[in-house]
Amino acid sequence: MATLVKFVDIYTYVQLENELNKNYTVDGCHLSGQGYLVWTEVIKPFVEE
Numbered sequence: 001m002a003t004l005v006k007f008v009d010i011y012t013y014v015q016l017e018n019e020l021n022k023n024y025t026v027d028g029c030h031l032s033g034q035g036y037l038v039w040t041e042v043i044k045p046f047v048e049e
Contacts, residue, residue, distance in 0.1 A: 006046060013042050 014024040014035055022028075024035030031039060 008043055008046055010039055010042050013038050 011020075014021055014031065016022075020028060021035075024031055024038060026032045
């Protein structure tokens, strides 16, 4: 049985000028609450499949 794996590009939605947008991070590396709100919206269509 084959397993299907999908990769979802989140970075495109949380980056600004090739860096993690400061509005979406707490330390320049990890997402903040606001960043996770964006993350949730991006993955929602894949979770609901």
